Structure formats: structure tokens, C-alpha cells
Amino acid sequence: MNLAPASLPWLAAHEFRLAWRDALAMMTGGHRVRLVSWIIGGGTIYALMLVIAWFSVSPWTASGIIIDKQALVLISGMGLLFWAVTLSQALESVTRVYYGRSDLDLILSSPASSNRLFAVRAGAVFVTTATLGALLISPLVFALVVQDGPHWLSAFLVIAALAALSVAIAMAITRLLFRLTGPRRTRLIAQIVAGIVGAGFVIGIQAAAILSHQGFSRLAIFQSDTLISSAPDATSFLWLPARAALGEPLPALLLVGAALAILAATIAVIAPSYRHLATSAAGLNHIRSQRRASTGAFSITTQRQALRRKEFRLLQRDPWLLSQTLMQLLYLVPPALLLWVNYGSGAGDGSFVVIVPVLVMACGQLAGGLAWLAISGEDAHDLVATAPLTPGTILRAKVEAVLTVIGVVLAPLLLLMAFASWPMALITATCALIAAAAATAIQLWFRVTAKRSMFRRRQVASRAATLSEAFSSILWAATGALWAAGSVLAIGPAILALAVLGLARLMAPRHN
Amino acid sequence: MPAALAISGLAKSFDRPVVKSVDLTIRPGEFYALLGPNGAGKTTILRMVAGLLKPDAGAISIFGIDALADPVAAKQRMAWVSDEPMVYDRLTPLEYLDFVAGLWQVEPARARAAAHELVDWLGLRPHANELCGGFSKGMLQKVALAGALVHDPQLIILDEPLTGLDAGSARQVKDVLRQRTASGVTVIMTTHILEVAERMAERIGVIAEGRLIAEGTLAELRTRIGRETTLEEIFLDLVAEGTEQGQDAA
Numbered sequence: 001m002n003l004a005p006a007s008l009p010w011l012a013a014h015e016f017r018l019a020w021r022d023a024l025a026m027m028t029g030g031h032r033v034r035l036v037s038w039i040i041g042g043g044t045i046y047a048l049m050l051v052i053a054w055f056s057v058s059p060w061t062a063s064g065i066i067i068d069k070q071a072l073v074l075i076s077g078m079g080l081l082f083w084a085v086t087l088s089q090a091l092e093s094v095t096r097v098y099y100g101r102s103d104l105d106l107i108l109s110s111p112a113s114s115n116r117l118f119a120v121r122a123g124a125v126f127v128t129t130a131t132l133g134a135l136l137i138s139p140l141v142f143a144l145v146v147q148d149g150p151h152w153l154s155a156f157l158v159i160a161a162l163a164a165l166s167v168a169i170a171m172a173i174t175r176l177l178f179r180l181t182g183p184r185r186t187r188l189i190a191q192i193v194a195g196i197v198g199a200g201f202v203i204g205i206q207a208a209a210i211l212s213h214q215g216f217s218r219l220a221i222f223q224s225d226t227l228i229s230s231a232p233d234a235t236s237f238l239w240l241p242a243r244a245a246l247g248e249p250l251p252a253l254l255l256v257g258a259a260l261a262i263l264a265a266t267i268a269v270i271a272p273s274y275r276h277l278a279t280s281a282a283g284l285n286h287i288r289s290q291r292r293a294s295t296g297a298f299s300i301t302t303q304r305q306a307l308r309r310k311e312f313r314l315l316q317r318d319p320w321l322l323s324q325t326l327m328q329l330l331y332l333v334p335p336a337l338l339l340w341v342n343y344g345s346g347a348g349d350g351s352f353v354v355i356v357p358v359l360v361m362a363c364g365q366l367a368g369g370l371a372w373l374a375i376s377g378e379d380a381h382d383l384v385a386t387a388p389l390t391p392g393t394i395l396r397a398k399v400e401a402v403l404t405v406i407g408v409v410l411a412p413l414l415l416l417m418a419f420a421s422w423p424m425a426l427i428t429a430t431c432a433l434i435a436a437a438a439a440t441a442i443q444l445w446f447r448v449t450a451k452r453s454m455f456r457r458r459q460v461a462s463r464a465a466t467l468s469e470a471f472s473s474i475l476w477a478a479t480g481a482l483w484a485a486g487s488v489l490a491i492g493p494a495i496l497a498l499a500v501l502g503l504a505r506l507m508a509p510r511h512n
Numbered sequence: 513m514p515a516a517l518a519i520s521g522l523a524k525s526f527d528r529p530v531v532k533s534v535d536l537t538i539r540p541g542e543f544y545a546l547l548g549p550n551g552a553g554k555t556t557i558l559r560m561v562a563g564l565l566k567p568d569a570g571a572i573s574i575f576g577i578d579a580l581a582d583p584v585a586a587k588q589r590m591a592w593v594s595d596e597p598m599v600y601d602r603l604t605p606l607e608y609l610d611f612v613a614g615l616w617q618v619e620p621a622r623a624r625a626a627a628h629e630l631v632d633w634l635g636l637r638p639h640a641n642e643l644c645g646g647f648s649k650g651m652l653q654k655v656a657l658a659g660a661l662v663h664d665p666q667l668i669i670l671d672e673p674l675t676g677l678d679a680g681s682a683r684q685v686k687d688v689l690r691q692r693t694a695s696g697v698t699v700i701m702t703t704h705i706l707e708v709a710e711r712m713a714e715r716i717g718v719i720a721e722g723r724l725i726a727e728g729t730l731a732e733l734r735t736r737i738g739r740e741t742t743l744e745e746i747f748l749d750l751v752a753e754g755t756e757q758g759q760d761a762a
Contacts, residue, residue, distance in 0.1 A: 297610040298624035306614025310603070317602035317643075380598035383659065386562045387615035388588035 006112040011120040019124065046139070053139035054147075061147040067246055069234045073227060075242040082137075083162050086129055088198025090163070090170035093125040095190040098174065098183075098274075098281045114275035122171060122267050130163035144247070154252035158245045161252075161259035168259075168266040175270050175277075183280040303389045307397035308404070311374050315405065318373070318452065325366060352417075352424045356484040357477035359413060359428050364435030364473030367406050369455075371443035374398040377452035399440055406436045424484055431480035438472045438501055445508035468504035472497050514576030516540045516667050516698035522560060522570035530556050532722040533570070538700060538715075540575070540666070543693045545709035546702045548719035549751055554702040557719070558669050561700075562592040574667060588616065591660035595672035597652035598659075601645035605636050605655045608644065609662045616663035623662060630658040634684055650681035657685060661692070668692065670701040674708060686712060710743040718747060720754030 003010040024035075065071075097118070107117055134156050144152040173193060177186040232238050244252035301309070315321060375398050378384060384394055410432055418425035446465035475497035482490035517538040524531040531553045538544045548554045559565040561572055563583045572579040572586075579586035599608060606627060613623035631640050634654040639647070644655055653673065660668055668689070674682045690712065693699050703709055709716055710730060718726040718733075726733060733746050 297606060298613065298620045298627065300620050301614045303615055303617060306611055309614070310600070310611045313607065314600060314602050379600050382562075382564060382592060382594055383598040383612070383656075384615070385564050386587055386590075386592040387612075388584045388617075389615065390584060 006110075006116070008116050008120065011112070011116055012123065015120050015124050049139040050142065053143040057140065057143045057147060061144065065148060065246075067234070067243070069231060070228055071246070072234060072239045072242045073231050075245050076239065079158070079162070079241055079245060082133070083166065085198050086133055086162055087166040087169060088194045089132075090125060090129050090166040091173060091190055091194035091197065093128065094122070094167065094170040094174050095187055095194075097121045097125065098178075098278050099187050104278050108275055108279060114278070115271040118271040118274035119267050122167060122263075122271075125170075126163055126167045126263060129166060130160045133159040133163055149247070151247040151249060154247055154249045155245050157252040157256040158241060161241075161244075161256040164256070164259035164263040168263045171266050171270050175273065178273075178277050183277065187281070303387070303393060304397035304400065307384075307394065308401045311398060311401035312405075314452070315370065315373065315401075318455075321369075321373070321455070325369060352421065352427075352484045353481050355417070356424065356428050356431065357481040359410070360431040360435050360480040361473050361477040363406055363410055363432035364439045364469070364476060366409065367402055367436035368439035368443060368469045368473070370402045370405055371399070371440040373452060373455060374402050375440075375443050375447045376450050377455055378449070379452055381449050395444060399444070402440055403433075403436060406432070427480060427483050431476050431483070435473050435476035438476065438497065439469050441501065442469045442472065442504050442508075445505055464504065464507045468500055468507075471500045472504075475500060513540060515573065516542065516575060517561060517700065518571075518573040519557075519561065520571050522557065522572065523568050524553075524556055524560060524565065525568055530722050531560070531567075534719075534722070534724050536717065536724060536727075538698060540698055541693060541696045543689070543699045543712055543714050544701070545713035545716045546700060546719060547704075547706065547709055547716060547747055548702075552719040552751075553722040554719050555671050558592075558671055558700065558702065562590070562669055563587055564592070589665060590667040590669060591663065591665035593653075593656055593660045593668070593670045593673050595675045597649070597656040599644045599647075599652050599655050602643055604641050604643055605631060605658065606640050608655055609658060612659040613662050618663050626662050626664065627658070630661055633688065634658055649676045650678055653677055654681060654684065657688065661688070665697070667698045667700070670699065672702055672704065674703060674705055706743045706747055716743070718750045718754070720751045721757075723754065723757075725754035725757070726750045 003013060108114060137155065137159060141152055141155045144155075174186065174190055177189050177193075181189055240251045241255055244255045375395065387394075410429070414425050414429055417428060442465055475493040478493035479490050479497065482493065515537045517536065519537075520535045522531055522534045522536075523529070534553075534557060536557075546554050546557070556565065560567045561574075561579070563579065563586065567580070574586040575589055577586045577589070600611075603611065609627035609630070610623070613620075613627065618626070631637050634657065636651070636654060636658065639651065644652060647655065653676070657673065660670075670689075673685055677685065686708065689699055689701075701709075701713070715727065715729055716733060717724055726736060728736070730743060730746075733743075733750070734740060737746055737749050739745075
């Protein structure tokens with residue numbers, strides 16, 4: 001099929017081709033045979049999700065689904081949680097439409113319409129967001145379709161509507177930020193907003209539940225009698241999205257129609273400013289940022305100190321690091337709050353079973369990201385490799401830099417914890433340190449030579465490293481939880497975590 | 513006095529042999545240009561000398577130090593500058609030089625003086641406290657060169673250092689290199705700009721098909737091909753001859 005050059009479908013086909021090849025390259029790393037592993041692995045995980053979904057909804061469908069006020073409040077709450085995460089992802093993706101594309105100079109210097117380009121890229125963000133959302137909830141929907149009827153397919157329309165609204169709002173926020181703060185600060189502020197929106201709503205719900213002593217569950221507040229009794233009547237127009245999600249086709253069609261219209265209108269309003277804003281964002285690469293001369297420059301340092309200082313400076317100045325770690329750091333707020341509430345009320349050690357694994361998990365994940373930046377994301381690899389120091393010294397210094405940052409993040413929480421219960425603080429410190437060290441070791445074994453700007457893709461560059469890191473963190477978190485509960489069973493996940501590490505070591509490429 | 517660089521029987525293969533038993537000796541204080549067509553093996557040889565690649569066979573000696581047995585001692589005396597400037601976007605030139613001085617353990621007062629002198633010399637003073645991320649290719653290359661010089665190396669290895677530089681920046685880099693060789697520093701440089709090799713190098717080596725096919729002063733190379741001509745003509749003749757020999761050997 002011949003498409004008119006620079007037309008909307010032509011640009012869309014170009015975007016699709018690039019996205020497809022990019023995704024394929026990330027999954028296979030140039031080895032087609034890995035695609036088979038991907039299909040088998042992905043299929044197995046999806047089948048597992050289907051089984052879990054099937055058994056989760058069967059008691060509900062068996063007793064007959066009643067759409068009452070309680071169900072509407074719960075579904076709306078869950079929808080809002082899901083939407084917050086979708087909006088956060090959309091904000092991050094829309095920011096990249098302005099900042100993260102290397103081909104903008106080429107396309108914007110051509111006679112092709114920048115309005116069309118923006119429409120295609122905004123459309124691509126919508127399609128990606130909607131597809132990911134649909135994939136995530138599809139096991140649940142398919143289970144409901146089989147057990148209760150095909151009307152549940154309308155839930156996919158709700159996902160599409162949520163994605164469209166998220167992208168429209170994300171575009172509006174980004175445009176507003178450009179106007180209020182200029183291209184230089186928009187990227188940073190958009191990342192902070194994305195982090196706060198993504199984690200903030202979830203954390204807010206959790207915090208409300210903690211403060212009202214309803215526990216740690218995010219959904220607890222949506223099941224509270226106070227909220228249900230004060231919510232509008234079941235016939236209210238406000239429940240339209242919930243009714244759509246619960247399988248009513250007409251509300252679903254109304255919702256998706258309205259959301260797509262809002263998305264199209266937003267694209268039409270914002271597109272004319274795209275050329276100017278994207279050019280000014282791209283121009284930032286050529287704007288020089290003045291820094292105050294470092295006071296400690298050219299002082300006596302060891303080689304390891306010089307390397308650590310460089311790592312700290314680069315981490316501090318990394319433009320994308322904030323969005324990658326903010327969510328992880330924000331998730332530490334609820335345990336901190338729970339600690340504070342517990343300390344104030346003099347409650348027992350029961351809640352530590354929840355706090356300890358959250359902290360351990362967060363440390364493991366944070367360490368993995370930072371270790372990748374320090375070990376693999378070395379922009380001047382040749383410089384460091386030609387310096388007169390052994391590879392061991394280089395790696396030691398980088399690991400020290402990572403663990404120092406983890407220590408700085410964890411220390412205030414540990415201190416707070418130590419006031420409430422010092423044995424629990426000790427358990428947390430031990431498990432968090434082991435989880436961080438394990439994640440760092442995995443990044444060390446799977447190290448590659450890459451640019452820091454590749455950070456976002458680190459998780460797809462090596463699936464084995466990503467999965468090992470995730471399983472290791474989860475298992476050390478489980479060890480911490482069981483240890484905090486005083487159970488000897490803690491030895492179980494610890495042994496499994498060591499096995500995961502051993503397996504990762506075996507799978508890791510050999511470095512000469 | 514030992515040779516600044518002595519390599520013998522150096523070989524390296526990737527999916528095919530890239531460097532085939534190369535022998536090369538460079539005297540202290542010499543400016544040596546290594547020429548060759550794309551893919552001839554120049555960069556691979558220099559990366560092995562700099563300790564960035566492990567040779568499959570052969571020996572590398574830097575000022576008498578076995579670079580394969582004691583790489584740290586060898587690296588202490590040399591600097592490597594590639595065509596892609598090895599600079600951090602989020603450090604300023606002075607922070608970068610501070611970092612490099614820390615890696616080479618240069619005494620702080622000497623490092624500070626050298627850094628400021630280089631910053632002035634290379635025309636980087638107005639940008640000394642700006643992040644390198646906004647710099648042009650020429651400025652980045654000058655920062656990288658300052659990094660290579662701040663620890664006062666005795667051997668400087670440059671891989672295509674003039675690629676992408678404007679005339680002014682190229683002149684500054686050439687002046688710095690001339691000054692360093694005049695003070696006794698050894699410089700080995702690969703370049704595709706034959707005029708630079710013709711004007712600056714005392715001796716020229718020509719690599720083709722992973723072999724050192726000719727070596728000598730410009731006059732010696734002219735004598736070898738038997739006519740009074742430009743380096744460009746000499747280079748093209750030698751490469752054609754070397755490629756033919758390589759194909760015959762294969």
C-alpha cells in the first residue's frame with residue numbers, strides 16, 4: 001500500500017515501524033532465538049495470571065454479581081488507583097515526545113507538518129498506554145467473560161477511555177508547564193509531577209487507611225462504612241465509569257466516546273505549539289549551564305575518592321534519575337508514617353511485619369538502578385579504563401558510591417525505627433544491606449558498556465538480570481518479614497534468594 | 513633509554529583476524545603518525561596499547577614496562593584520546609580535570625596549576641564552570657585533550673583527534689601537540705587528514721589489512737615508491753600494494 005509521504009498514516013506507519021523494531025531489538029538483543037523464550041515465558045506468566053484471575057472472580061460470580069453502592073465505591077476506587085498510575089506513565093511518555101527523540105531535528109527541519117507529527121506521537125502514547133492497561137486487566141476480564149457473559153468486554157472500553165483521558169491531561173499539564181516554567185524546567189517538574197501522581201494517590205489512600213487505623217491495605221478505605229454511606233446514590237451519574245467497568249455497554253460507549261473526543265480536541269489545541277516547544281527543548285542541549293566552582297576541587301584524594309565524588313555528582317545531576325527513583329522513594333512514605341503512628345501509640349511489633357519488607361524491597365530496587373548507572377552507565381568508559389588503577393579498584397569505588405546513597409536514604413528511617421524497636425531496626429538494616437548488595441552484585445555480573453541515557457532501557461537489555469534482581473529483592477524482603485515475625489521459616493526465602501544469586505552468577509556473561 | 517613504545521608480534525582477531533603480527537618501535541619524544549584505510553586495524557592496535565583490548569598474541573612495552581604484565585604502571589605514563597570525546601555531560605571542564613587528576617593521583621597543587629593552564633591555553637576559560645553537556649564537538653575534544661595532558665603523560669595516544677574540529681580548534685590541538693613533543697613527550701596519532709601527518713609527524717607508519725606495510729620518514733617513503741610525490745599519492749600506492757599482498761596471502 002502506497003501512503004502519501006508525510007501524511008498522517010505515513011507518519012504513523014513510520015512510528016510503528018520504529019517502535020516495532022525497537023521493541024524487537026530490546027526483546028531479542030539481536031538474537032532471534034530469544035523471541036521464542038519470550039513467547040514461552042510471557043505465555044506461561046499470562047496463563048498463571050489467568051488461573052489466578054479465574055479463582056479470584058469465581059466466588060463473586062458464583063454468588064451472583066450485585067451492583068450496589070458498595071460495589072460501585074470499590075470499583076471507582078480501584079479505577080482511580082489504576083488511572084493515577086496510567087496518568088503518571090502518560091506524563092512521562094508525553095515529556096519524552098518533547099525531549100527524548102533524537103530524530104526531531106531531522107523531521108522538524110523537513111517540510112512535514114509538525115502538527116501531524118505531534119498527533120501521531122500523541123496517538124502512539126495513547127495506544128501504548130491503552131494496550132498496556134488492557135493487557136494488565138485482560139486475565140480478569142476474560143475470566144469474567146467466561147463465567148458471567150460477554151458484556152464484561154466493555155471493561156476494555158473503560159481502559160481505552162482512561163488512557164485517552166490520561167494522555168489528554170498529561171499533554172495539557174506538559175503544555176502548561178512549558179508556559180509557566182519554560183523548557184529548561186518542564187522536564188524536571190513533569191517527572192516530579194509524574195512521580196507524585198503515580199505514587200501519591202496510592203500513598204494518600206494508604207496513608208489515610210493507616211491514620212484511621214484501618215491497616216495497610218490500599219482498598220481498605222473504599223470499604224469503610226463512612227465512605228459508602230456518604231457516597232451518592234447508586235443511580236447517580238457519577239457512577240457512570242464504574243457501571244461501564246462493571247459491564248454495562250451504554251455507559252462504556254458514552255465514556256470512551258467522550259474521552260476520545262477530549263483527546264482529539266486536546267491534540268488539536270496543543271499541536272500548533274509543538275514545533276516551537278520541541279525545538280526549544282532540543283536547543284537545551286546547546287545551552288550551557290553555569291555551575292559554581294567546586295570548593296573541594298584539586299584537593300588530596302585517593303583514586304577511589306575521586307571515582308566516588310564523580311559518581312555522586314553525576315547521580316545528583318542526572319535529568320532522568322528523579323523519575324526513575326522518585327516512585328521508589330515515595331513508596332517509603334507509608335511505612336514511615338506507619339512507624340510514626342506506631343511509635344506514637346506505642347503499638348507492638350506486629351506492623352513491622354509490613355514495614356520491614358517494604359523497606360528491604362525498596363532498597364534492593366533502588367540499589368539495582370543506581371548500580372546500573374554507576375557500573376554500566378559509564379559515559380567515559382575508555383577514560384576510566386585507561387587510568388592507572390585496577391578494574392577491582394574501579395568496581396569497589398562504584399559499589400561504595402551506590403551503597404553510600406542507599407545508606408543516606410535508609411538511615412533516617414532506620415533511626416526512626418530504632419526509637420520504636422531497635423531489634424527491628426537491626427533486622428531491617430541487615431536485610432536491606434543484603435538486598436542492596438545482592439542487587440549491586442547482579443548488576444556487576446551483568447554489566448555492559450552503555451551510556452547513562454540508556455538507563456530507561458536497562459530492564460529490557462537483560463531480562464535475566466532484571467528478573468534475578470526482582471526475585472532477589474522479593475525474597476530478601478520475605479526473609480525480613482518472616483524474621484521480623486520471629487519465624488524460623490525466614491531461613492526458607494533466604495536460601496532461595498541465595499539460590500537466585502547463584503543462578504544469576506551462572507547465567508551472567510564472563511568478563512575477561 | 514628504552515623505547516617509548518615497543519610492540520612485537522601483536523595480533524588480534526574478532527570474527528576475522530584484524531591485527532596480524534605487528535611489530536613497531538617508537539622512540540621517546542617522537543611524533544609518529546599511523547595511517548591506514550578504514551578497518552585497517554589502526555584503532556585496534558592503539559586500543560591494545562592503551563589497555564582497552566587484550567591482544568591474542570604479542571608483547572607491548574611502554575618505556576620498558578611490560579604493559580600486559582603490569583598495566584597499571586604502564587597506564588600511569590600514558591594518555592589515550594579517542595575520536596569520541598570521553599567527557600561527562602554533567603561535569604564542568606574543571607570538575608572533569610579534577611576527576612582525571614584524581615585518577616592519575618596528581619599532586620593537588622600541580623594538578624590545579626596544570627588544569628588552569630590548560631583551560632586558558634585551549635580557550636576554555638569562559639566555559640570552565642559550565643556543564644560539558646552544552647559544548648560543541650570541538651570544545652568537548654579540547655576538554656578531553658586537557659584531560660589527557662593534565663597528568664603530564666610521557667606517551668600520548670590519539671585516535672583521530674581532529675575529526676569534526678573546525679580550523680581554529682584543530683590549530684589549537686596541533687599547537688598543543690607540537691609543544692608537547694618539543695618538550696620530549698611521545699605522540700602517536702592516527703589520522704585520515706594526510707596533510708596533518710605530512711606536516712607534523714617525524715615518522716609515518718602505514719597499516720593495511722592488519723599489517724604494518726611501510727614505515728619511515730616522508731623522504732624514506734618517497735624513496736620506497738620511487739617518485740617525488742605527495743603523501744596522499746604515496747599512501748594510496750602503498751595501500752593498494754598492501755591490499756594486493758594481503759589478498760594474495762589469503
